Amino acid sequence: MSAADGLDWLAVPALAPELAEPLGISLARMDPWVTLGSSAESLARGLQTPHPDLTRHLALRQGELQGLAAVRAPWLRGAYIELFAVLPSAQGRGIGSTLMRHVEAHYGGHAANLWLLVSAFNHRARQFYARQGFCPIGILDDLVIRGQDEILMRKRLESGSERRSSRLPAVSSPDAR
Numbered sequence: 224m225s226a227a228d229g230l231d232w233l234a235v236p237a238l239a240p241e242l243a244e245p246l247g248i249s250l251a252r253m254d255p256w257v258t259l260g261s262s263a264e265s266l267a268r269g270l271q272t273p274h275p276d277l278t279r280h281l282a283l284r285q286g287e288l289q290g291l292a293a294v295r296a297p298w299l300r301g302a303y304i305e306l307f308a309v310l311p312s313a314q315g316r317g318i319g320s321t322l323m324r325h326v327e328a329h330y331g332g333h334a335a336n337l338w339l340l341v342s343a344f345n346h347r348a349r350q351f352y353a354r355q356g357f358c359p360i361g362i363l364d365d366l367v368i369r370g371q372d373e374i375l376m377r378k379r380l381e382s383g384s385e386r387r388s389s390r391l392p393a394v395s396s397p398d399a400r
């Protein structure tokens with residue numbers, strides 16, 4: 224059985240302090256947040272702050288958090304993954320890929336695009352997202368901290384509206400007769 228089997232899923236508007244505070248500490252100890260200078264306190268505060276457009280998708284095993292994706296929707300004709308992480312003890316075992324499939328299944332059909340930002344120095348995450356079908360769209364320099372580039376990535380989803388429009392007959396041009 225792989226580590227990604229048997230996960231439980233929870234979608235919540237915000238994390239309770241008992242979950243947000245230890246998670247803030249874990250995230251602040253790993254890249255990209257180390258290099259970007261994010262403190263445990265600011266990460267924990269962010270995770271506890273609800274917003275009507277934000278959903279936190281949690282992957283749990285026997286009640287223990289394995290990974291999470293914080294997703295803002297609607298965002299630019301789709302949904303924007305503003306935080307994506309698997310806890311260090313659970314990484315490299317397929318949980319990130321499973322979490323991404325879960326996010327796609329949740330937003331696919333409503334959203335035409337999934338968006339995210341990845342730090343240029345975060346090579347492992349860039350490779351991971353490329354394998355998940357995300358394409359680099361542009362570079363945003365000095366966005367989070369001076370001297371570090373962030374890369375905007377996009378994955379097109381087959382949305383309900385696209386499926387509907389693909390059934391429409393092609394518009395014929397008067398010259399094409």
Ligand SMILES: CC(C)(COP(=O)(O)OP(=O)(O)OC[C@H]1O[C@@H](n2cnc3c(N)ncnc32)[C@H](O)[C@@H]1OP(=O)(O)O)[C@@H](O)C(=O)NCCC(=O)NCCS
Binds near residue numbers: 313345347348
């Ligand atoms: C990037 C990240 C989300 C990937 O999550 P993950 O759970 O480690 O990802 P997966 O296990 O699905 O895939 C990653 C690797 O495991 C391998 N893998 C996938 N399924 C596997 C399985 N069943 N068994 C063993 N290995 C597996 C993949 O081939 C991949 O190889 P890599 O080490 O060359 O990248 C995670 O490493 C992470 O949280 N990193 C720190 C935070 C971060 O950078 N977040 C992104 C910010 S934008």
